[in-house]
């Protein structure tokens with residue numbers, strides 16, 4: 001495996017804060033898509049924005065990517081102001097946008113070459129780098145194919161390879177695996193792990209809690225343009241949820257009718273359209289307690305708490321509707 | 322005395338022309354288009370043929386009925402020699418307009434190519450300058466091919482025709498820049514009818530097929546305001562060897578229009594894509 005970053009030696013930087021936002025706001029007309037968020041991303045970490053559709057994740061990413069003017073508050077990337085140093089900031093960033101935006105008129109390798117030229121790299125540099133990146137993205141066999149012949153997962157890997165052409169210090173990934181099948185997602189996660197190990201700072205958005213748990217050292221939970229919680233996946237779960245969850249399904253239309261049955265069993269109960277979630281520290285004990293009351297659910301399941309539960313607790317809604 | 326520093330020079334230029342930022346990498350946009358056209362060079366050929374067909378149908382066909390024309394500068398020439406410079410100007414226009422309208426619209430609205438470019442150090446100015454350069458190159462290429470055909474057809478009579486090609490670059494520049502600017506206002510493919518509506522009468526009436534003196538005076542003013550008129554007048558002066566100071570006026574008109582178009586296009590791209 002070649003190291004796609006080996007071409008660029010890491011420069012020592014006194015300040016290790018790469019992204020710093022304070023009271024950051026993005027408005028579209030009257031609408032506040034991002035409503036005063038504070039974010040700090042340190043060198044080498046994997047930082048996530050977890051939130052449902054319309055939370056303001058992409059709007060935030062575009063501001064950090066220095067392609068969307070800040071409407072209010074303060075934003076610094078590498079200590080630079082995107083309003084005045086956009087090109088200098090973008091030269092050090094890699095961007096994987098929510099939609100691939102690949103150049104469909106070019107072949108796979110040409111996509112890498114030309115994109116590298118946009119950074120002012122020479123023809124020789126981009127050819128060498130493209131060879132490493134095609135290998136990294138497992139697309140060497142497809143180098144001369146047109147982009148439209150690739151599968152969704154391959155296109156996503158090509159977009160990631162393309163974003164690495166300038167050996168970026170920070171990689172911005174907007175929903176890197178949305179729309180991919182499970183196998184393609186796992187391949188992609190594996191590539192992102194490798195990058196993380198090589199020291200690339202990852203900033204990603206997702207509405208998959210498993211993705212956030214897998215990839216992020218630290219994350220913020222966003223809803224309606226605001227940050228509702230912040231921390232490592234583990235800390236968020238221990239701060240906002242119990243250790244385990246007991247899921248109960250009954251044979252009825254409205255699960256609210258069974259709320260009394262589970263009263264006092266756990267710390268908290270959430271009602272979903274098709275089940276009850278009982279938040280407990282010991283799931284098996286809770287299950288016996290319920291059986292002891294003579295209650296027979298259609299099905300029951302004990303599992304560990306996830307970020308989905310954190311989100312549900314904080315906002316009263318599911319991440320994916 | 323110290324030389325002015327680069328940032329100071331940039332600031333001063335920016336004050337004169339309020340044009341959005343770029344990284345000075347517009348040539349990479351041209352390179353991208355060259356790479357893309359290596360896959361589809363056939364599209365280049367078709368656009369060039371139209372003026373050639375006109376040259377033969379009108380120059381040779383109509384020329385048989387109208388043996389001689391007196392130009393606005395007083396020379397008497399064959400009809401083919403009269404229309405050839407105008408068709409050369411139209412070639413430059415066609416090449417430039419085709420690329421700067423249809424292709425730019427597709428790249429902006431559907432391929433989202435500029436969104437990808439703007440995520441790199443490239444700025445709106447690089448995109449505008451790059452696309453306009455490519456379009457005028459294409460216009461220049463059409464003109465060169467047309468000039469060759471005209472030469473072989475024996476309708477080129479003056480050595481100053483050598484300057485017809487550089488002149489075509491000014492025509493291509495003006496139309497490419499205005500075309501790109503206009504395209505940033507297009508909402509859907511339907512809006513392209515407006516482009517046809519502007520180009521077609523211009524092609525027919527900008528003294529392409531008959532001299533300015535044919536029009537009544539008020540209409541002469543209208544014709545003289547169009548960019549193609551200046552392109553045609555410029556090419557005709559050069560190819561028929563009627564060069565005088567007015568040539569500079571035509572060049573200045575085309576240049577000014579081109580600069581306005583580039584500035585306008587970069588500002589629109591900034592407004593549309595950097596939201």
Ligand SMILES: Nc1ncnc2c1ncn2[C@@H]1O[C@H](COP(=O)(O)OP(=O)(O)OP(=O)(O)O)[C@@H](O)[C@H]1O
Nearest residue numbers: 028033051052053054055056057058059060207596
């Ligand atoms: N250019 C725009 N003009 C007007 N409103 C916009 C624009 N871009 C985004 N919005 C609105 O801002 C809100 C936040 O959008 P954003 O794309 O940032 O959300 P998101 O968290 O990325 O959602 P998703 O998961 O669907 O990608 C949405 O309500 C959206 O409609």
Ligand SMILES: [Mg+2]
Nearest residue numbers: 057058059098
């Ligand atoms: Mg989004």
